[in-house]
Structure formats: C-alpha cells, structure tokens
Amino acid sequence: MDHDATRIGELEVPLPDRTDARLVFIGRIRTPFKTRDDCPRQGSPDGPICRIEIDEPYRPGLKGLEKYERIEVLYWLHLARRDLVQQSPKADGRATGVFALRSPLRPNPIGSALVTVIAVEPDAVLVRGLDCLDGTPLIDIKPDRCGYSPPAALRPTSQ
Amino acid sequence: MDHDATRIGELEVPLPDRTDARLVFIGRIRTPFKTRDDCPRQGSPDGPICRIEIDEPYRPGLKGLEKYERIEVLYWLHLARRDLVQQSPKADGRATGVFALRSPLRPNPIGSALVTVIAVEPDAVLVRGLDCLDGTPLIDIKPDRCGYSPPAALRPTSQ
Numbered sequence: 001m002d003h004d005a006t007r008i009g010e011l012e013v014p015l016p017d018r019t020d021a022r023l024v025f026i027g028r029i030r031t032p033f034k035t036r037d038d039c040p041r042q043g044s045p046d047g048p049i050c051r052i053e054i055d056e057p058y059r060p061g062l063k064g065l066e067k068y069e070r071i072e073v074l075y076w077l078h079l080a081r082r083d084l085v086q087q088s089p090k091a092d093g094r095a096t097g098v099f100a101l102r103s104p105l106r107p108n109p110i111g112s113a114l115v116t117v118i119a120v121e122p123d124a125v126l127v128r129g130l131d132c133l134d135g136t137p138l139i140d141i142k143p144d145r146c147g148y149s150p151p152a153a154l155r156p157t158s159q
Numbered sequence: 160m161d162h163d164a165t166r167i168g169e170l171e172v173p174l175p176d177r178t179d180a181r182l183v184f185i186g187r188i189r190t191p192f193k194t195r196d197d198c199p200r201q202g203s204p205d206g207p208i209c210r211i212e213i214d215e216p217y218r219p220g221l222k223g224l225e226k227y228e229r230i231e232v233l234y235w236l237h238l239a240r241r242d243l244v245q246q247s248p249k250a251d252g253r254a255t256g257v258f259a260l261r262s263p264l265r266p267n268p269i270g271s272a273l274v275t276v277i278a279v280e281p282d283a284v285l286v287r288g289l290d291c292l293d294g295t296p297l298i299d300i301k302p303d304r305c306g307y308s309p310p311a312a313l314r315p316t317s318q
Contacts, residue, residue: 019178019181019183025179060172061244062259067259097220099217099300100224101223102304102309107183112233114304143259
C-alpha cells in the first residue's frame with residue numbers, strides 16, 4: 001500500500017517553512033507493528049502489550065502514575081505527510097477535511113491514544129491499546145481526564 | 160498567584176536545546192479567560208462558548224466536521240514552563256511526577272481537550288468545554304475517538 005501518494009480529490013497545502021514551537025522527544029514507543037501496513041486502524045483495549053520507554057531525565061516524571069488505570073499518550077507520527085488538508089481515505093474521489101479524520105497525515109502529525117496501564121516500571125510504562133509503529137517518538141503522557149481531579153492549593157480568589 | 164515559581168520539593172530538569180520536531184500553529188483559540196488565574200482547572204461541558212479560529216490555508220480541513228458532536232482539540236500552552244519534571248500542586252512539599260498530572264507545565268506543553276461542537280463556520284469552530292487562555296495557539300482538531308469509524312479502502316492484506 002502506498003501511504004504517500006496523493007489520491008484523486010485530495011487537497012495539498014504545503015506546510016510553511018517556519019517553526020512556531022519546538023518539540024523535544026522524551027522517549028519512544030515499542031510495539032509489534034513494524035510497518036505502516038501492520039498498524040491497526042485504531043488501538044484496541046485487548047491489543048498487544050506495548051512498552052513506552054522514557055528517556056533518563058524524564059523518568060522522575062512517572063512518580064504517581066501507578067495510581068491511574070487509563071492514560072493519554074501523545075506521540076509524533078514521524079513518517080506522515082503534513083500537507084494533505086483534504087483526504088480521500090477510500091480513494092473514491094470524495095474528500096474529507098483533515099480535522100474530520102483521525103488520519104496520521106496532518107499539519108501537525110501528533111497522535112493521541114487513551115490506553116490501559118498494565119505496569120509502571122522505573123523507565124517505562126506497559127500499556128494496551130496503541131496502534132502506532134514500533135519506534136514512534138514519545139511526546140507526552142497524562143492521566144485520562146476521566147478519573148482525574150486536579151490537585152491544587154486554595155486560590156486567593158473565589159475561582 | 161505566581162505561576163512561574165519553583166516550590167519546595169519540585170524537581171527541575173532543564174529542557175535540552177534541540178528541536179526534534181517543529182510545530183506550525185494553524186489558528187488560535189478565543190476564550191473569555193484573559194489571565195492564567197481566570198482559567199478554570201478543567202473545562203466543563205456547560206462552560207462558555209469559545210471560538211477556535213482556523214488560519215486561511217487550513218480552513219478546507221473543516222469539511223465534514225459538522226458530522227461530529229465531540230472533538231478533540233490540541234493546543235500549545237505557550238506560557239508554560241517546560242522544566243518541572245516533579246511538581247507540588249498543593250505547595251505542601253509533596254511532589255508528583257508530571258506524567259501523573261494534567262498540569263500545563265510539561266516538557267512538551269500540549270493541552271488536549273474533549274469539547275462539544277456548537278457550530279462549524281467556514282473559518283472557525285464554536286465549542287464548549289475549553290479551559291485555556293484567550294489567544295492560545297491551535298495545533299490540531301480531530302473527531303473524538305468514540306463515535307469515529309476510520310473510513311478506508313479495503314486493504315490488500317487481511318488486516
């Protein structure tokens with residue numbers, strides 16, 4: 001399957017050559033999916049266990065993560081084209097806007113997944129529910145917003 | 160409230176001076192929240208209507224978005240420190256890892272929100288459920304993964 005061809009009806013908008021913000025990769029994701037054709041279209045709660053490896057300086061950031069069953073993972077879809085603003089996933093000439101698709105091809109190719117935590121290790125998190133390629137760069141991990149109450153000091157205002 | 164002070168027990172890890180990937184802002188978010196103290200701790204489904212403005216080249220990407228009631232919004236927390244790997248939200252000396260918090264202060268300060276679509280206009284999306292500052296740069300919009308079925312051509316393999 002050619003993941004990089006433009007199909008009939010698709011709209012290309014070249015990505016501007018500027019950097020509005022810079023990302024630093026904080027680890028990488030190990031999955032059994034070695035090619036883009038191997039990746040499922042969406043992660044499944046009974047999918048294979050994948051290992052999210054955290055680079056050394058960020059490992060203290062895992063403290064407390066074991067309290068959560070579900071986490072949100074953000075990652076960089078490093079192989080994806082960034083210039084297809086309308087896409088035709090069925091290759092049938094009908095195009096849909098990129099913001100109405102969860103396609104990996106996006107102006108800012110960030111994937112987000114909600115996954116189930118199997119184990120938290122000192123340098124990694126084992127999860128089920130990912131659909132990304134082996135070696136995908138990691139951007140962030142957060143607790144799932146459901147089941148999360150923001151801890152906070154009292155505010156000076158009545159907010 | 161001082162949003163930039165380091166509190167007792169917090170762990171700083173300076174962000175490396177490298178760019179692993181570059182983001183291009185594709186619009187901005189208009190909210191009634193003019194300062195960080197104005198922002199609610201989490202967005203609420205009955206919160207105020209906010210306007211997500213899309214820059215000109217990306218507006219065709221909205222085609223089809225009106226089919227979805229709930230969307231995921233990714234945005235750049237442009238005022239946030241990036242070096243606090245353990246944080247003490249209650250300022251009580253007890254620190255939690257950044258990956259176990261939904262704090263805006265993160266190595267890659269990307270906010271994610273699930274919001275309700277009120278209207279899709281040619282150059283903007285009106286939504287409820289955001290908690291970010293007025294003027295926050297927009298990174299991406301996707302349909303909520305619940306209620307989304309990936310459209311696709313048949314694959315050559317049995318996947």
